[in-house]
Amino acid sequence: MRHISLAGRRRIRLDHDAPVPAIGPGDVLVRVAACTVCNRSDLAYYHYYGLRDHCATGCFGHEIAGTVAAVGERVTSVEPGRRVFVRTPLTSGFAEFAAAREVSVGALPDDVPFERGAILQLLPLAVHATRGVRLGDRVAIVGQGPVGLMALQVARLRGAAEIAVADLDPWRLDQSMLLGADRTVLVESPHAVPDRLGADFDVAVEAVGTPHTARACVDLVRQNGLVVFLGTHHVDTEVTFDMVKWEKKGLRVHSSAEPTDTARAEAMAVAVRLAFAGRVRLDTILTATYPLENLQEALDRLSQSPTLHPAGHDTPHRTPPEKTLKIAICP
Incomplete structure (x- = not known):
């Protein structure tokens, strides 16, 4: 063959x-x-x-x-x-x-x-990644590549009340609107995500796989909010966090991989x-x-x-x- x-x-x-x-x-x-x-x-x-x-x-x-x-x-x-x-x-x-x-x-x-x-x-991956999304949740998704767009669709099916997404590419954000995003934000760099997207989300989904986007999700969620690691960290395999900030917020976290x-x-x-x-x-x-x-x-x-x-x-x-x-x- x-x-x-x-x-x-x-x-x-x-x-x-x-x-x-x-x-x-x-x-x-x-x-x-x-x-x-x-x-x-x-x-x-x-x-x-x-x-x-x-x-x-x-x-x-x-x-x-x-x-x-x-x-x-x-x-x-x-x-x-x-x-x-x-x-x-x-x-x-x-x-x-x-x-x-x-x-x-x-x-x-x-x-x-x-x-x-x-x-x-990508669908079972998105299903498992969004298992913590509850009816009426406000959800932020950072990254609107293929897996981010699939997570967007599944979060909508799970009953999210608001889905806000961020990406570097305006064309990808157009696709997000077609697939049900309530709000899209164009950012010039991952550092700008929290300022542009807002805060106090119930769930933040990291769908890129970079240290900057992972840390941005910590800033996006409310007290006791959920951070989901959906992006694959194959390039930067180690990510550092401000653990004082994480502890003060009492954050929850899970990944998309089925164990x-x-x-x-x-x-x-x-x-x-x-x-x-x-x-x-x-x-x-x-x-x-x-x-x-x-x-x-x-x-x-x-x-x-x-x-x-x-x-x-x-x-x-x-x-x-x-x-x-x-x-x-x-x-």
């Missing part, structure tokens, strides 16, 4: 004769129809391979949609021929086939194109129900589709982002790539 892997820092390799992944008793083999590029993890692995240990161990190409080709003997929830999306596979989706554990595979509605279906990988298979299964089940009910929009988040051979072009386009550089370092990019959210790669 055709398969693209990381061959070094900022280097990828296309293999035309790679072996089809083997699956175990509890695994599923998926014929990949589309794999969207993760704007955070995939790009961090690509740019920091060999420099950060975790960039050599993560799955490069993990947002997959396709058709079940085979199942292990203990798999009961899907069968060959079923349309599915995958959350965190065992092998890369930048290939014609990928393997995944059964708990990471969810049914894909027939009316959802595969290119959009791959984006559903157990039970939590993952619950989030996947909710995501599948929402997908079949048509409660989330994916068309707004998908902005381009490239063939597998053009993955390099997609990586180059998405790499025009300031968040790929460590905090305090010079970057040639002040905003995200123009009018770009998710790019789907189709084998």
